[in-house]
Amino acid sequence: MFYAQKVDRRSRAAMESFLSHHFTYGGVFAHRAKLHHLGLPKPLEDKAWEVFTSDDDYWSKIWDPVRDFQESHGHAYTILNAGRSSGYLALHHSQSVWTEYRSYCRTCGQRNYRKVAPALPDDPLERAVATEILKNGGSWSDSAYLGQEAIRSLPNTDEEKLAAIRRLKPEWKEYSSTNRCGACGAEGEEGRVNYAKPPMHLQILGGVHREDPIEMDIDELRYTVDLVLSFDRTCDRVRDRFIDLLQHCEVREAVVMVPQTIRTLHCAC
Template sequence: MHFQKSVDTTSREEMIAFLSGHFRYDTMRAWNKCQSYALNVKVHRLGLSTEQCSKAYDILQVEGLWESLNECIHEFEQEHEGRFTICSNGRSSGYLVLLQSEYRLTGHQSYCRSCYQRNFKLCALNDNRCGRCGADGEKGRVNYQTPPKELVTHHAGIDEDADFDEWSLEQLQDRVKLVDGFDKACDQVRERFIDLLSEEIVEETFYVPQKRMVLKSA
């Protein structure tokens, strides 16, 4: 464990010390004046060797890096039924911050099986033509069996003005469990990042098709 600490959840004093002494950071920018539990995950704070640090700065430039790291965060979200999530913040995304969140229905009722365009209307019985790509029939729109949801993040502070001395033992235990889980998830993100350091970084060239207007002789 790098970030996660052992906390005696039978001791009020130890739990209060853990919560009140935990590092905190802005939930958005300094101007919103809201802070929550956080961890500094800049490269030099990850406990890496000199060789690993050199590779780490290179791998931070790799496209899609966060997609690999987000698996740990998604597990944390599922564990808390979407009520909490973890987001990066800071000028160089060098901090992971605990935030409140919730699942909300997107309002989409159907989608196209060809281009995957989503639609806010249900498919008519004999008309499932996609307005975007024109597909219909077995390749056209179909209604969702389960309405899709999305995770909405709230940037309000957490426990900014909390007087932990007034909290019950159960309240303290619940909050310590949450923050300890946050620390554990950040450890998992760190471990996943270290695993990626063993991968080879290669540079590839790709071309993006673009349309342009040109003059054509008659």
């Protein structure tokens, strides 16, 4: 354990001391994570510089422990890279929120804010109404739909037609007319489908500031100590992942040709 310490949770004094001596960055519980503060032997530190200056995003390869941390705290806390050149790991409040995405593309994964329409209703009136609403996203007034040829020509009374328009519009205006993906153009079996539940997104809130532990009641003190210990252990696991990556990966240099469009002047004079 590099960051984590042992704390006697039976002792109020030990817990107070642990919190008041814990490293903070801008008042927020944190750890130093600059390369020369990772306690690495020289050859690994040199390797770390190589990895640090490579063009690959190595953070995503060592970040799993933070996802476990989020999960085990009900997404109420997370850990961020903070400070210049991500020199610190800092404990933050967070919350899980529903995204506005309603469907995604089965070919390219692109997310979309609109739902894909289900099969059209069987009833001829409902079918005509749903089709007309899909055509323009339900943006017309009820009486404007009533005037559409496909609806006007049906034998139902105007009252029945208006009732169907009012009933179907709130739902059918949420649907896009096809399941074509705006990004890759896939449709039909390859195109967009609705999420069973909209995906969640982790919203990051402010840092967890160190309050004066003397002011805390015993439950709050224990809760904070447990949280910070869990934070410390997670930082250790991220550091372990990083060391593992240093031992098993190497930076290879390659020259790549990048296609480029150039516009030059050609004159006939």
